[in-house]
Amino acid sequence: MSVRAEGGIIHLEGHCGVEEAETLAVLLDEPGAWEVELSGGLQLHAALIQALLAFRPKIRGAPPEGVFNKDFLFPALALALDDR
Amino acid sequence: MEELLAQFLIEGPELVQQGSDALFALERNPEDRPSLDDAFRALHTLKGSAGLFDMPPLENALHAAEDVLGIAREGRRGLSQAMLNALLATLTQTERWLAALQETEQLPADAVQTSASLVRALADPAGGQTRREAGLTAIRYRPDPKCYFRGDDPIQLMRGVPKLIELKLGLREADESGAPYDPFTCTLIIDAVSAASPDELKAAFRFVLDQIELTPLESGEAALDQAEPVAFTEQSLRTLRVETVKLEGLAALIDELVAAKNGLAGLVGAARDGADPRALTADLTAQYGLLDRLIGRVHHSVTGLRMVPVTPFLRRFPRLVREMAAPLGRDIEVIVEASAVEADKDVIERLFEPLAHLLRNSVDHGVEPAEERLAAGKPARATITLAAEAVGGRLRLKLSDDGRGIDPVKIRAAAETRGLLPAESLRDLSDQDAIELIFLPGFSTAQSVSALSGRGVGMDAVRAAVQRLGGRVALSSRPGAGTLVEMTLPLTVSLTKIIVVSDGDQQYGVPMDRVLETVRVGQAEIVPIRAGQAFNWRDRTVPLLALSTLTGRGAASDGEPRREDRRVLVIRAQDQPVGLAIDAIVGRLDVAMRPAEGLLAAMPGLAGTTMLGNGRVLVILDPEALVA
Numbered sequence: 001m002s003v004r005a006e007g008g009i010i011h012l013e014g015h016c017g018v019e020e021a022e023t024l025a026v027l028l029d030e031p032g033a034w035e036v037e038l039s040g041g042l043q044l045h046a047a048l049i050q051a052l053l054a055f056r057p058k059i060r061g062a063p064p065e066g067v068f069n070k071d072f073l074f075p076a077l078a079l080a081l082d083d084r
Numbered sequence: 085m086e087e088l089l090a091q092f093l094i095e096g097p098e099l100v101q102q103g104s105d106a107l108f109a110l111e112r113n114p115e116d117r118p119s120l121d122d123a124f125r126a127l128h129t130l131k132g133s134a135g136l137f138d139m140p141p142l143e144n145a146l147h148a149a150e151d152v153l154g155i156a157r158e159g160r161r162g163l164s165q166a167m168l169n170a171l172l173a174t175l176t177q178t179e180r181w182l183a184a185l186q187e188t189e190q191l192p193a194d195a196v197q198t199s200a201s202l203v204r205a206l207a208d209p210a211g212g213q214t215r216r217e218a219g220l221t222a223i224r225y226r227p228d229p230k231c232y233f234r235g236d237d238p239i240q241l242m243r244g245v246p247k248l249i250e251l252k253l254g255l256r257e258a259d260e261s262g263a264p265y266d267p268f269t270c271t272l273i274i275d276a277v278s279a280a281s282p283d284e285l286k287a288a289f290r291f292v293l294d295q296i297e298l299t300p301l302e303s304g305e306a307a308l309d310q311a312e313p314v315a316f317t318e319q320s321l322r323t324l325r326v327e328t329v330k331l332e333g334l335a336a337l338i339d340e341l342v343a344a345k346n347g348l349a350g351l352v353g354a355a356r357d358g359a360d361p362r363a364l365t366a367d368l369t370a371q372y373g374l375l376d377r378l379i380g381r382v383h384h385s386v387t388g389l390r391m392v393p394v395t396p397f398l399r400r401f402p403r404l405v406r407e408m409a410a411p412l413g414r415d416i417e418v419i420v421e422a423s424a425v426e427a428d429k430d431v432i433e434r435l436f437e438p439l440a441h442l443l444r445n446s447v448d449h450g451v452e453p454a455e456e457r458l459a460a461g462k463p464a465r466a467t468i469t470l471a472a473e474a475v476g477g478r479l480r481l482k483l484s485d486d487g488r489g490i491d492p493v494k495i496r497a498a499a500e501t502r503g504l505l506p507a508e509s510l511r512d513l514s515d516q517d518a519i520e521l522i523f524l525p526g527f528s529t530a531q532s533v534s535a536l537s538g539r540g541v542g543m544d545a546v547r548a549a550v551q552r553l554g555g556r557v558a559l560s561s562r563p564g565a566g567t568l569v570e571m572t573l574p575l576t577v578s579l580t581k582i583i584v585v586s587d588g589d590q591q592y593g594v595p596m597d598r599v600l601e602t603v604r605v606g607q608a609e610i611v612p613i614r615a616g617q618a619f620n621w622r623d624r625t626v627p628l629l630a631l632s633t634l635t636g637r638g639a640a641s642d643g644e645p646r647r648e649d650r651r652v653l654v655i656r657a658q659d660q661p662v663g664l665a666i667d668a669i670v671g672r673l674d675v676a677m678r679p680a681e682g683l684l685a686a687m688p689g690l691a692g693t694t695m696l697g698n699g700r701v702l703v704i705l706d707p708e709a710l711v712a
Contacts, residue, residue: 018232021267029265046239047232050272053255054265068243072251080253 002041003048008032010057012048013040021047028055037061038074049077056081089189092133096182099133100175101396102126104403107175111168112417120163123171124153130178139191141199142181148206149174169406170205176403177202220249220301220411221282225274226256228295232268236292245288247279277301281413281453300411324429326389334385337378344374387576391426394472394479397435401443401470408447415464416451418443421471427479428576434553435481435573438546442483442569443468445543450487450567460564462486478555479575484568490561492518502527519561523547525698551695554676580677582694582704584670585653587631591670593704595677595691600654600661602669607649619663621654628652628663634689634710657711664707677704 002016003023010027028034028051036052038044039061052059059081103126109119131146149171156163163171177198184192223245227238242251252275278285282298289296351367402418409416446468451457454464471482492515499521500507510518521527525544550557555573582593583602605619610628612618617628628650652663675694684690684703689710694702 018235018237018268021232025265025267044239046227046237046270046272047267049239049253050255050270051265051267053253054271068248072242072248073239076251076253 003027005034009035009037011037011040012044015043016041016045016048018045018047021045021051024048025051025055028052028057033058035060042066042069044073049073052077053080088136089185092136093182093186096130096133097179099126099130100179100182101399103130104172104175105399107168107171108402110163111165114162120153120157124150124157127153127171139181139195141191141195142178145174145199145202145206146178148203152206167206169410170202172403172406174202174206176407221278221280221285222299222301223274223276223278223285223289224297224299225276225289225292226295227270227272227274227292229269229271231270231292231295236270238270238272238274241289241292242274242276245276245278245280246284248276249279250277252276283453324389324392330385330389334382334389337382337385341375341378341382344371344378347371347374387428390429391576392429392432394425394427394432394481395420395422397432398470398472401439404440405443405447405468408444409451412447413453414447414451414466415454416447416466416468419467419469421469423472425472425474425479426575427573431479431553431573431576434549435571438549438571439470439481439483441542441546446483446485446487446567450485450489452488456488460488474575475572477575479573481571481573482568483571484566486566489563489565489567490519490522490559491563495519495521499524499527516560520559523557523559548698552673552675554678554695574676580675580704582673582675582677583653584673584702585631585651585666586668586670587635587666588637590635590637591702592631592635593673593675593694593702594653594655594707595704596672598655598707600656603652603654603663604649605652605663605665610650619652621661621663624661626654626661626663628665629711630665634664635705653707655707655711657708662707662711664711675702675704 002012002014003020004011004013005027010024012024016024028036034055035058038059041061059077103123106119106123106126109116110123113119127146127150131143131150134143134146152163152167152171155161181191181195184190225238225242227236228234231238242248254273254275256271256273280288282300285298286293348371351364351371354367355364398420402420405416405418451466451468452460452462457466458464466486468483468485473480473482495518496510496513499505499518500510504521504524504527505513513521522543523546527544547557550571550573553573555571558570558572559567560570561567581596583596583599584591584593586592601621603621605628610617610619613625613627618625619628620626650665651668652665654661654663656662673694677692677694684693689706691704691706691709694704696702
């Protein structure tokens with residue numbers, strides 16, 4: 001399980017492949033304010049990133065390892081979600 | 085324009101040129117003290133002159149540049165490559181501003197910001213330098229909506245982009261249909277900036293090249309606008325510096341002309357007093373001969389005034405190339421070989437654009453990235469050489485680079501793809517003929533030429549421009565070793581403005597100065613007069629002749645009434661206006677007219693011929709002789 005919902009928080013963990021995008025989208029589409037915990041997400045497929053951008057949940061969690069994740073992907077994500 | 089400003093606009097571009105010549109000399113030899121002094125003097129004088137006008141942006145930038153050179157002169161700090169580039173950028177910007185002043189007498193609206201970034205770059209050139217040397221490229225990646233089904237992961241792809249500097253994520257506009265969210269249709273838009281070369285980036289995106297756009301970013305903070313280098317050139321030749329000795333020669337000739345005129349006055353008096361007609365005729369003939377010679381010499385010296393040295397013109401290009409090369413991260417030295425050749429200023433002015441084009445081709449496609457050069461055993465820094473010489477009364481300009489050359493195999497392939505020639509004809513072409521295919525119009529329309537490392541960008545335009553001047557272009561190349569472009573041009577050219585008209589399936593040129601007016605005449609306004617026709621023009625009855633009749637190409641259509649209006653050129657023949665009916669006016673051109681030669685010379689009504697950009701010969705008519 002790399003997309004796991006627990007107590008209003010969606011945890012993205014490990015390698016999340018394209019097939020997880022549907023799970024994530026269905027969860028995010030449910031009424032109620034979800035928060036998404038990213039600290040465990042080592043590698044997120046574009047389709048998941050896209051779902052986050054589309055449903056604009058709150059994101060939290062320290063960026064995991066890796067220059068790309070830390071310096072580019074999460075700042076870009078945070079900026080895009082912060083936008084409006 | 086205020087006289088002081090006018091003076092500054094003449095002197096300014098010269099100082100800019102002196103300054104940049106000195107900086108390039110310093111770049112080659114950092115110990116070159118006289119060049120350092122020259123550069124300082126040029127900047128100092130420029131700054132001083134700028135201070136006379138209320139233009140803080142110009143003055144601030146020049147002041148900062150002068151300070152840098154002042155410190156270097158005192159030996160407190162050397163000039164790094166970055167600093168030299170910042171100084172050169174300041175000079176280039178100064179030249180642009182001078183051109184703007186010439187046009188509008190004020191600096192452009194963004195001058196304050198531009199000046200501020202120049203000052204910053206001069207204070208901290210390394211800051212701008214890392215970016216300048218690297219050359220940044222903006223990437224816009226719009227993944228195909230179906231890409232997830234193909235197993236693409238655009239984010240994973242971005243992870244592999246070399247030298248990433250910035251990443252931005254967004255979504256395409258959501259559709260308004262209210263359809264439920266489809267997690268497997270990709271709507272991501274990814275914008276990024278990378279310091280990697282376009283080639284490296286293309287390698288990273290090799291499977292999705294159709295989904296990305298790469299745009300080289302303006303390098304450094306100076307935000308040098310490289311869009312139209314042409315604009316600032318034409319201005320500097322608008323004024324012409326003339327050696328005093330040439331002017332003195334001309335003044336002496338005028339004195340002789342005055343004396344010859346006085347001689348005529350004596351003869352007029354003699355005629356009035358009833359002098360012997362035979363003696364008078366002899367004197368008049370002698371006086372006419374004298375005047376004829378003098379006027380010939382005046383004509384010759386005035387033509388001479390238009391001759392300007394070619395080398396200073398060529399010296400403008402090193403800076404231009406530096407600017408073109410920076411965003412691509414190419415390191416290129418331009419060597420201008422000094423020569424004393426002079427050519428007509430018209431020829432020189434019109435060479436700027438084709439030369440800039442050729443240089444851009446060299447920078448974009450000819451010169452390889454440093455790593456590739458090193459791998460091929462060449463120095464990392466590429467060399468482009470510009471040389472001018474006079475050969476047999478013609479100007480020969482050579483532009484050579486030590487880049488990768490043109491690969492006839494790739495050219496053949498590209499020509500085949502574009503359907504320019506059938507495959508078997510292409511196979512029969514020699515390698516030399518194959519590389520000359522890039523001069524064909526249509527060869528370089530597609531962008532893919534650059535992807536091929538072809539060199540065809542606008543080469544047909546280059547050839548057309550040179551041919552309009554009555555010149556030729558030749559191209560030679562050795563794959564891997566470089567390319568040489570040779571242009572041979574007349575040293576002087578008298579350009580004639582012509583109107584191109586069509587009549588039937590033929591086109592002709594008519595010199596503009598023979599045409600009084602072009603008018604449209606309705607059929608009802610044309611009245612038959614005896615055997616011919618006439619129409620009313622400015623309250624005069626003017627005979628109307630059909631061009632097709634005059635050129636002897638049959639008068640088939642003349643007898644039949646035409647419904648539509650006729651296009652008519654009103655020309656002057658024996659001091660009388662005459663209407664010349666044609667089918668249409670195609671355009672106006674400045675052309676180098678060649679006198680009719682051989683069989684053509686015997687034809688009446690022919691003023692000469694000219695070569696059009698597409699290689700066709702256009703016959704230029706002498707309407708007056710045609711009508712007579």
